[in-house]
Amino acid sequence: MPVQAPPTASPSQESLLELFPPGTALADDGALVIGGCRVTDLAERFGTPALIVDEAALRSQARRYADGLAARWANSRVAFASKAFPCTAVYRLLAEEGLSIDVAGGGELALALAGGVAPARIVVHGNAKTDAELRMAVDAGAGLIVIDNFDDIDRLERIVADEQPVLVRVTPGIRPDTHAAVSTGQEGSKFGLTLSQAREAIARLRGSSRLRLDGVHVHIGSQILDTEPFARAVEAVAALGAFAVYDLGGGLGARYTYDDRPPSVEEYLDTLVDAARRVLPEEAHVIIEPGRSMVAESGVTLYRVASVKRGEPTFVAVDGGMADNLEVALYGQRFEATVATRVGGGDPCHLVGRHCESGDTLSAEAPLRDPRPGDLIAVPVTGAYTYSLSNNYNGALRPPVVFCQGGDARAVVRRETYGDLLRRDLP
Numbered sequence: 001m002p003v004q005a006p007p008t009a010s011p012s013q014e015s016l017l018e019l020f021p022p023g024t025a026l027a028d029d030g031a032l033v034i035g036g037c038r039v040t041d042l043a044e045r046f047g048t049p050a051l052i053v054d055e056a057a058l059r060s061q062a063r064r065y066a067d068g069l070a071a072r073w074a075n076s077r078v079a080f081a082s083k084a085f086p087c088t089a090v091y092r093l094l095a096e097e098g099l100s101i102d103v104a105g106g107g108e109l110a111l112a113l114a115g116g117v118a119p120a121r122i123v124v125h126g127n128a129k130t131d132a133e134l135r136m137a138v139d140a141g142a143g144l145i146v147i148d149n150f151d152d153i154d155r156l157e158r159i160v161a162d163e164q165p166v167l168v169r170v171t172p173g174i175r176p177d178t179h180a181a182v183s184t185g186q187e188g189s190k191f192g193l194t195l196s197q198a199r200e201a202i203a204r205l206r207g208s209s210r211l212r213l214d215g216v217h218v219h220i221g222s223q224i225l226d227t228e229p230f231a232r233a234v235e236a237v238a239a240l241g242a243f244a245v246y247d248l249g250g251g252l253g254a255r256y257t258y259d260d261r262p263p264s265v266e267e268y269l270d271t272l273v274d275a276a277r278r279v280l281p282e283e284a285h286v287i288i289e290p291g292r293s294m295v296a297e298s299g300v301t302l303y304r305v306a307s308v309k310r311g312e313p314t315f316v317a318v319d320g321g322m323a324d325n326l327e328v329a330l331y332g333q334r335f336e337a338t339v340a341t342r343v344g345g346g347d348p349c350h351l352v353g354r355h356c357e358s359g360d361t362l363s364a365e366a367p368l369r370d371p372r373p374g375d376l377i378a379v380p381v382t383g384a385y386t387y388s389l390s391n392n393y394n395g396a397l398r399p400p401v402v403f404c405q406g407g408d409a410r411a412v413v414r415r416e417t418y419g420d421l422l423r424r425d426l427p
């Protein structure tokens with residue numbers, strides 16, 4: 001029988017770092033260093049919980065996507081699905097990298113414009129757009145509005161004065177292997193039109209003088225860990241005919257745990273573009289809309305341990321939880337965690353938050369090494385859908401977002417104050 005490695009060496013420190021942004025290192029005393037910044041310094045300066053973003057890692061993922069798609073299909077662009085991380089600094093950074101931006105509704109549109117995104121590069125989504133939101137998108141000069149239903153057509157016909165380019169969103173009847181809450185391409189989905197409804201919408205739009213039908217859109221879900229459904233989605237939209245634009249959506253999964261093996265960006269692009277070469281017109285403009293896989297891996301949340309309750313299991317409770325990370329409660333997303341100053345395996349602990357729900361868990365079996373009150377805990381891969389789903393449950397103050405690069409750290413979103421909690425209440 002092989003000799004068992006002691007628990008502190010399993011998984012190794014090197015493999016533990018695999019989930020952190022590239023370039024994350026360990027200081028001589030064992031503390032994590034993210035974007036050149038020691039976690040202890042970050043916690044002291046910005047407090048906890050705090051969402052730390054490795055700026056270089058985020059830029060490099062944007063380039064990987066944009067360059068990777070352009071190398072395979074030159075007439076293309078990447079639109080960041082901004083609901084995954086909608087703060088102005090992220091909009092600004094990704095716009096600087098030349099990306100287009102997806103928004104769902106007026107709020108994200110306002111944020112994108114405030115982040116300096118060129119209106120022509122904005123794609124507007126939503127299955128329940130209001131007249132006010134449609135008017136706002138048209139007035140702003142949004143590059144594309146995605147038609148989700150026949151009411152969108154009726155309303156835009158009334159609102160648009162000159163000409164508005166649009167896409168038609170199709171639900172192709174594909175159910176990828178992901179959590180039901182984030183599956184959107186199956187039959188019976190509330191999003192988009194069935195293939196036969198889409199054909200009807202296309203016919204109507206072709207007769208419209210103000211709505212210019214540029215093409216079709218498909219998005220089958222999120223945290224998809226297999227490339228094959230993406231190819232089937234391309235085939236489904238191709239069956240609707242030849243168009244100038246095909247928006248193939250997002251949905252590639254991120255690597256959250258050591259066991260996850262999502263396809264790489266390159267494997268995903270290979271599958272998508274292979275399918276496009278087979279079935280789409282070669283002069284077509286191809287758009288993809290990654291959200292989660294663009295931002296997840298550049299984010300790390302830092303918490304401080306409030307209490308350790310030893311037993312079966314040992315509960316390690318921190319100063320955040322489901323108010324800053326709702327992914328666990330919403331979709332059962334699994335996260336890893338480590339003591340940020342003593343990286344490396346320890347006995348499995350139940351890492352929980354401070355909120356009044358038993359489902360307020362961050363990591364069910366985190367191998368924390370000798371956790372004590374006051375320790376810093378790092379939860380990697382929290383760049384996607386944490387900030388956007390954060391909330392004030394139990395009067396929680398939403399955490400700051402801190403960009404780190406080359407040893408410099410700057411807050412791009414400040415922590416909320418108790419004053420913020422009171423700001424909307426009227427006497």
Ligand SMILES: *Cc1c(COP(=O)(O)O)cnc(C)c1O
Nearest residue numbers: 081219222250251289290291292
């Ligand atoms: C959410 C969404 C995306 C992005 O999905 P991810 O899983 O975050 O990549 C892309 N397109 C549309 C229309 C979406 O609603």
